[in-house]
Amino acid sequence: MAATKISLETLKTLDPLSSLPDARLQELADLCVIETVYRSADPFQQRPIVGQSAYVLRGELALVYGQGSSELIVGGSAEARHSLGKRRAFESAKAVTDVQLIRIDDDLLDIMLTWDQISVHEPVGTSRPSECSEGGAGWGVMSGLFGINNLRFGAFSQLPPAHITELLRRFERIQAKADEVIIREGAEGDYYYLVESGRCQVERLIGGVNMTLAEFKSGDTFGEEALVSEAKRNATVTMKTEGSLLRLSKQDFNALLREPLLHGVNMEQARQKVLDGAHWIDVRYPSEYQYDRLPGARNIPLSEIRNAFGALDMGEEYIVYCQSGRRSAAAAFLLAQRGYHVFVLEGGLWGGDRLP
Numbered sequence: 001m002a003a004t005k006i007s008l009e010t011l012k013t014l015d016p017l018s019s020l021p022d023a024r025l026q027e028l029a030d031l032c033v034i035e036t037v038y039r040s041a042d043p044f045q046q047r048p049i050v051g052q053s054a055y056v057l058r059g060e061l062a063l064v065y066g067q068g069s070s071e072l073i074v075g076g077s078a079e080a081r082h083s084l085g086k087r088r089a090f091e092s093a094k095a096v097t098d099v100q101l102i103r104i105d106d107d108l109l110d111i112m113l114t115w116d117q118i119s120v121h122e123p124v125g126t127s128r129p130s131e132c133s134e135g136g137a138g139w140g141v142m143s144g145l146f147g148i149n150n151l152r153f154g155a156f157s158q159l160p161p162a163h164i165t166e167l168l169r170r171f172e173r174i175q176a177k178a179d180e181v182i183i184r185e186g187a188e189g190d191y192y193y194l195v196e197s198g199r200c201q202v203e204r205l206i207g208g209v210n211m212t213l214a215e216f217k218s219g220d221t222f223g224e225e226a227l228v229s230e231a232k233r234n235a236t237v238t239m240k241t242e243g244s245l246l247r248l249s250k251q252d253f254n255a256l257l258r259e260p261l262l263h264g265v266n267m268e269q270a271r272q273k274v275l276d277g278a279h280w281i282d283v284r285y286p287s288e289y290q291y292d293r294l295p296g297a298r299n300i301p302l303s304e305i306r307n308a309f310g311a312l313d314m315g316e317e318y319i320v321y322c323q324s325g326r327r328s329a330a331a332a333f334l335l336a337q338r339g340y341h342v343f344v345l346e347g348g349l350w351g352g353d354r355l356p
Helices: 022-031 106-121 148-152 161-170 224-229 250-261 267-275 286-291 302-308 326-337
Strands: 033-037 052-058 060-064 070-074 092-095 099-105 172-176 181-183 191-197 200-206 209-216 236-239 243-249 279-282 317-321 341-345
Touching: 022 099, 022 106, 052 106, 060 099, 099 106, 161 243, 161 250, 181 191, 191 250, 224 250, 224 326, 243 250, 250 326, 267 317, 267 341, 302 326, 317 326, 326 341
Parallel strands: 279 317, 317 341
Antiparallel strands: 033 099, 052 099, 060 070, 060 092, 172 243, 181 236, 191 243, 200 209, 200 236
């Protein structure tokens, strides 16, 4: 197995990878598997090619087809530009010389190609041409929101392509100056934001003192909590540097992101999921949790839910709850954006019978 990462120049020689922009190829380079196959070995005997796109980078590989026919694929040749077995299925393979192969997950590649083709025709801000005089930015520029991990496991892995198309159309780009207040604590929620460039500081008034809670950088999102819970803004976000933000109106956010990502369950359904292995998360304050919680629930207050990213198991299911369902809906959305399998207890603890 090679330790070095494949170069962008090499990826650009392969089809259909050559159609992807450099930003996508850079992400893809980190996810490619490169292996060395020694002479006379069949690279697919122990590791089948099913579900993968495989290319010969160097050396000579013989493919054996039905009825005894065969073909020699030489690294760097015109035939080597295409993935093995995609145009014609083969029965076995044999390395004539030592061979270097690259393997790419088919599902991963299909996702990248799909969203790239969508973004070519639907750049950010096409509904507002005057705001895109510098050229509409597609998903390649929005590296955080439309990064490959989000497309595979995060918010957009759960959305139909049509919703992605509309998101690209409806995001509005705004330029922000250093020290400019983007959202103010106590104000009504109106937009969902993505930091395209620059940095933001998050502050909250605690005991009469402004406390710094977090800092957002390129690719981070904010503003969703007030929109999902239909509450006032719970913090002030100020630009630390000059930068560019992409924002989505509350109406578009609800239609294209909130509704598809939030999945509710009633108490009976939640009880069954817990019996099947799902986990309760109580997003209320510790003082509420201490005296009034569901059996086995883990307390992660809404204000701390972002700190749980990476700590929770992506392979598990979670059911979040609060008193009414407002805070839990906000927490569930934040988790769903990161690809967690999460459900909201409909109506919260006020909405149905308690578990025994």
